[in-house]
Amino acid sequence: MSQLELLATATFGLESLVADELRKLGYGDTRVENGKVAFAGDELAICRTNLWLRTAARVRVKVGEFTATTFDELFEKTKALPWARFLPKNCEFPVEGRSVQSTLFSVSDCQAIVKKAVVESLKREYKLEWFPEDGPLMKIEVALLKDVVTLSIDTSGAGLHQRGYRALATGAPLKETLAAALVMLARYYPDIAFIDPFCGSGTIPIEAALMAHNMAPGRKRNFASEKWPWISPAFWNQAREEVEDRLKPEKPDYLIGTDIDEGALKIARHNAEAAGVTDSIHFQRLEVKDLTTSKKYGKVVTNPPYGERFGEEDEVKQLYRELAQVRKSLDTWSFYVLTSYPHLEKVFGGKATKRRKLYNGNIETQYYQYFGPRPPRRQS
């Protein structure tokens, strides 16, 4: 097995959660940077991290890193990297790119130069003049940040938020990776009561159920690197067996998703079924103002409408007032609310215990976390 430099990419604000997840998977030697977490691992690490990471966007193999301020430099330094170690003769290797605060700002030029340099490097190693590109997909990324070029190959294929359970979505679904982050930040455990009163297509409770069952989020999907010749199928088999061995069949105690919209709930039930957690979540039609529970302690984790569109201000204000009323009546519960609504703390009548800036797509939001009192310790 070879030692590789790997990168788990993440949307802004989630990097430290990805690093925590990596540590728990046994990859503790991490370096957290903007939008990515670097770690060392082998082929098996590629399989395991793709299957298990809940909050990362992708897993990449780093091929090299250097500074470049001219196209010549970009070409020569790219060509000097050991591409044939990673790319078999027949692979398909499109190049995508991005450039932030760098002298080489034309992304399409950088992509074209990297493609040319990789072809030259492969020609030299394989003694070939032409590459059919009819084999496995190995998408290269050239990323420039302040003139530092990072070249990597994507091992995931579709982004890791695509768990394979969400065939259907409502108008404004959360990305599964962000929903998982909200549940993690709320420190949810299966013996804690949990309600999402604006559950829409069910993403938050479904991610909570996956965690409760210790179900790997990638269990029901495939990854680009499953077709790579240098990752033996034995590694994938081992990693997939571990996924099955670690499943916990016990149902979570009390996991509920409610929404005003019956159509959304139909989708949520469908998605929960596809995720294999139907029996663990109770979905119910309910207006938030009618939310009550017999449980003394628990967590509300939710993503209400933000009212981004003109003319929705009054409706949205009313909705947050209703949520604030619910919080008053459940004053021993903790509340975790992701929203871009700027007056939440005012409507809730106090500052959140903690807040964290997160991006929902390109909308800047805050994750307001109001901690309720600790439940008394259980007598053994």
Ligand SMILES: C[S@@+](CC[C@H](N)C(=O)[O-])C[C@H]1O[C@@H](n2cnc3c(N)ncnc32)[C@H](O)[C@@H]1O
């Ligand atoms: C931003 S979406 C939630 C998306 C969800 N997190 C997902 O991933 O699909 C907000 C949800 O609030 C629901 N909603 C709006 N007004 C409501 C009310 N008064 N009571 C309960 N749910 C409401 C909408 O039907 C919608 O599904």
